[in-house]
Amino acid sequence: MKRNHYDAFIVGGGPAGCSCGLWLKHLGLRPLIIEKRDRLGGLQNDSPYPNVWILGKNYLNGKAFAREVSKQIKNENITVSLGSEISSVKYLEQEKMFQAEFKKKGKPIAVTASFLVLATGVVPRTGPFNPSSTVLIGPGITIENTNFRGKTVAILGGGDNAFENYQFIKRKKPKSITIFARHVRAQIPFIQEIGKGDLKVGEYSVNVAEQQVNGKRFDYLVVMYGWQGVNTLEPWFALNTENHFVVTDSLRRTSVERIYAIGEVTQASHPCCVTAMADGIVAAKDIQRRIDETRIPLEVKKKIPAPFK
Numbered sequence: 353m354k355r356n357h358y359d360a361f362i363v364g365g366g367p368a369g370c371s372c373g374l375w376l377k378h379l380g381l382r383p384l385i386i387e388k389r390d391r392l393g394g395l396q397n398d399s400p401y402p403n404v405w406i407l408g409k410n411y412l413n414g415k416a417f418a419r420e421v422s423k424q425i426k427n428e429n430i431t432v433s434l435g436s437e438i439s440s441v442k443y444l445e446q447e448k449m450f451q452a453e454f455k456k457k458g459k460p461i462a463v464t465a466s467f468l469v470l471a472t473g474v475v476p477r478t479g480p481f482n483p484s485s486t487v488l489i490g491p492g493i494t495i496e497n498t499n500f501r502g503k504t505v506a507i508l509g510g511g512d513n514a515f516e517n518y519q520f521i522k523r524k525k526p527k528s529i530t531i532f533a534r535h536v537r538a539q540i541p542f543i544q545e546i547g548k549g550d551l552k553v554g555e556y557s558v559n560v561a562e563q564q565v566n567g568k569r570f571d572y573l574v575v576m577y578g579w580q581g582v583n584t585l586e587p588w589f590a591l592n593t594e595n596h597f598v599v600t601d602s603l604r605r606t607s608v609e610r611i612y613a614i615g616e617v618t619q620a621s622h623p624c625c626v627t628a629m630a631d632g633i634v635a636a637k638d639i640q641r642r643i644d645e646t647r648i649p650l651e652v653k654k655k656i657p658a659p660f661k
């Protein structure tokens with residue numbers, strides 16, 4: 353096998369991409385993970401909060417979990433390229449492989465791969481807002497690092513993030529904090545924690561330039577409008593998408609042959625680390641099966657008992 357050929361080229365080194373890489377490695381295959389940030393672990397790098405949702409790892413916060421992911425991938429000697437983004441990719445029909453180029457520190461690197469795995473996750477929806485020091489978009493580090501003491505805060509959005517961040521911000525003792533939600537979709541326990549008069553449900557109007565909601569100015573606007581998938585392959589492949597998320601089947605295959613999509617970029621299952629990592633496993637197993645089909649001789653295949661085929 354040529355040095356620059358990989359069984360799978362994984363774009364995105366969050367929980368989904370790293371899990372896929374780990375499983376491929378242990379299934380005897382050669383993955384390459386490229387990640388645009390300078391570290392692995394994806395969105396968990398942006399979470400200073402305890403991650404109590406991972407069985408057996410409930411003592412870690414998001415950042416610590418990301419560090420563990422990074423350490424494990426490194427210890428497994430899986431090929432990773434940080435600070436890297438695809439600059440071109442095409443499918444070579446005859447060879448049945450992808451030819452891709454990505455840049456690492458400005459230097460172009462060319463590789464080929466039998467399969468492509470999109471694991472690029474999500475970014476917070478911005479609505480009509482531009483992020484600034486007083487307009488904060490999405491949850492995580494920025495919220496945690498902002499001093500809300502004595503300030504007036506409007507949270508826009510009606511999902512779990514809006515309600516959960518109400519709690520985080522409230523602990524920082526703002527002068528007032530109000531959630532404006534057109535519809536409430538948050539979990540009941542989160543809703544029960546909201547102080548009297550702090551939740552306004554129904555249509556609201558925003559004056560972006562004046563930082564006003566319903567005519568009242570706030571020191572901070574906190575925008576929690578949910579997430580949208582990052583489809584990095586859009587310039588090169590017409591993957592089926594729905595509402596900015598990539599559509600896949602149950603094996604995480606996309607509408608384009610040999611391209612998989614896993615984790616939050618698909619919104620296929622409840623978005624969290626565990627489902628993202630599970631997606632990575634599903635894709636890795638399917639890739640292994642397809643590669644094995646081409647390399648196991650027919651006479652050996654005939655001897656394999658049916659449940660293991």
Ligand SMILES: Cc1cc2nc3c(=O)[nH]c(=O)nc-3n(C[C@H](O)[C@H](O)[C@H](O)COP(=O)(O)OP(=O)(O)OC[C@H]3O[C@@H](n4cnc5c(N)ncnc54)[C@H](O)[C@@H]3O)c2cc1C
Pocket residue numbers: 363364365366367368369386387388389392393394395396398399400401402403404405406414436437438471472473474491492493582584614615616617623624625626628
């Ligand atoms: C503040 C916060 C708290 C959270 N708390 C929890 C929690 O307690 N428990 C839990 O289970 N989940 C939590 N989550 C959600 C969890 O982090 C995500 O579900 C999970 O990270 C999704 O994994 P992913 O790999 O699909 O996507 P991501 O983690 O988003 O990873 C995608 C990766 O792809 C990279 N990428 C994007 N575009 C490109 C490109 N063009 N080229 C190369 N790389 C690219 C990104 O930089 C990123 O590293 C939290 C999220 C946030 C923001």
